[in-house]
Amino acid sequence: MDEPTPRPTDAAPAPLPPDLLAHYGTGYEQRRLGEGVGTLELVRTQELLLRFLPPAPATILDVGGGPGAYAGWLAGRGYAVHLVDPVPLHVEQARAVADAQPDHPFSAEVGDARRLAAADASSDVVLLLGPLYHLVERSERLAALAQACRVLRPGGRLFAAAISRFASLLDGLRTGALADPRFAPVVERNLRDGQHRNPRPREHPEWFATAYFHLPGDLADELNAAGLRLDGLFGIEGPGWLFEQRWADPALRERVLDAARAVEQEPALLGPSAHLLAVATA
Numbered sequence: 608m609d610e611p612t613p614r615p616t617d618a619a620p621a622p623l624p625p626d627l628l629a630h631y632g633t634g635y636e637q638r639r640l641g642e643g644v645g646t647l648e649l650v651r652t653q654e655l656l657l658r659f660l661p662p663a664p665a666t667i668l669d670v671g672g673g674p675g676a677y678a679g680w681l682a683g684r685g686y687a688v689h690l691v692d693p694v695p696l697h698v699e700q701a702r703a704v705a706d707a708q709p710d711h712p713f714s715a716e717v718g719d720a721r722r723l724a725a726a727d728a729s730s731d732v733v734l735l736l737g738p739l740y741h742l743v744e745r746s747e748r749l750a751a752l753a754q755a756c757r758v759l760r761p762g763g764r765l766f767a768a769a770i771s772r773f774a775s776l777l778d779g780l781r782t783g784a785l786a787d788p789r790f791a792p793v794v795e796r797n798l799r800d801g802q803h804r805n806p807r808p809r810e811h812p813e814w815f816a817t818a819y820f821h822l823p824g825d826l827a828d829e830l831n832a833a834g835l836r837l838d839g840l841f842g843i844e845g846p847g848w849l850f851e852q853r854w855a856d857p858a859l860r861e862r863v864l865d866a867a868r869a870v871e872q873e874p875a876l877l878g879p880s881a882h883l884l885a886v887a888t889a
Contacts, residue, residue: 631694632696644844647844653680656677659838664686664687666689667687667732667734668732669681669691669734670733670754671692671734671735672736675705678690678701678705679704681713683711688713689713690714690715691717691724701713723755731759732763732766733759735752735767735768739768740820741819742819752833759889762888765885766884767826769884771878771881773798775790775793777879779794826885834889835889837885837886839886842871842880843867843881843883846879848880850863
């Protein structure tokens with residue numbers, strides 16, 4: 608039996624792990640989606656958002672929106688966007704993005720997915736494109752989903768991203784990190800229980816920070832437990848992220864995208880995608 612969906616409370620959420628705040632405090636996230644296979648993630652996420660978003664000028668709450676890559680893009684398409692992120696640097700960077708497009712502004716503030724300041728039924732869309740993989744306890748993820756449900760209008764749409772349980776294993780093969788004996792225990796734990804910890808964040812920031820990696824079915828179960836209706840579960844990058852050299856070649860990019868589209872909802876091939884995207888309705 609599923610546990611009850613947590614209700615919003617006035618209690619302050621537990622602090623985020625220091626290594627997580629330090630990781631994002633470097634400013635890394637601002638450039639990530641513009642480099643390498645990060646651009647594949649960006650292009651495919653944009654593609655999926657456009658497929659399911661209501662028409663502009665719908666109201667979008669971008670929770671965990673980072674430096675504003677999606678908020679700026681959506682505001683430019685005519686949506687009314689407000690960004691919330693727990694990292695002060697991200698909010699500063701997002702406000703700079705908004706200032707740079709005065710004809711299509713959006714707002715941004717520091718906040719936490721587990722306790723949103725937004726009013727009940729105030730948004731047509733909620734984006735959770737980062738929080739679910741940095742809330743390592745199921746109860747915290749359900750709390751974030753409960754908050755998303757609270758602020759969504761009836762029939763509103765949620766987009767929730769997750770990192771695949773198999774991402775470290777496959778990335779270790781792709782980059783050669785599996786040859787490092789210190790990385791093997793990281794992968795073993797990922798595969799065992801989804802908990803990701805970086806034992807050497809300063810030496811190896813590319814090994815990421817404290818996180819939780821989902822099995823595709825577990826992500827669907829969490830949305831169901833939160834009272835959301837799952838409309839679709841998609842592999843964002845598909846298998847193409849493992850072949851960065853092909854994505855780097857402009858002549859081959861459309862083939863990489865076609866491959867992702869071809870298997871985006873094939874259950875047997877969701878896991879090999881680095882990121883998953885669940886689309887759900889309140």
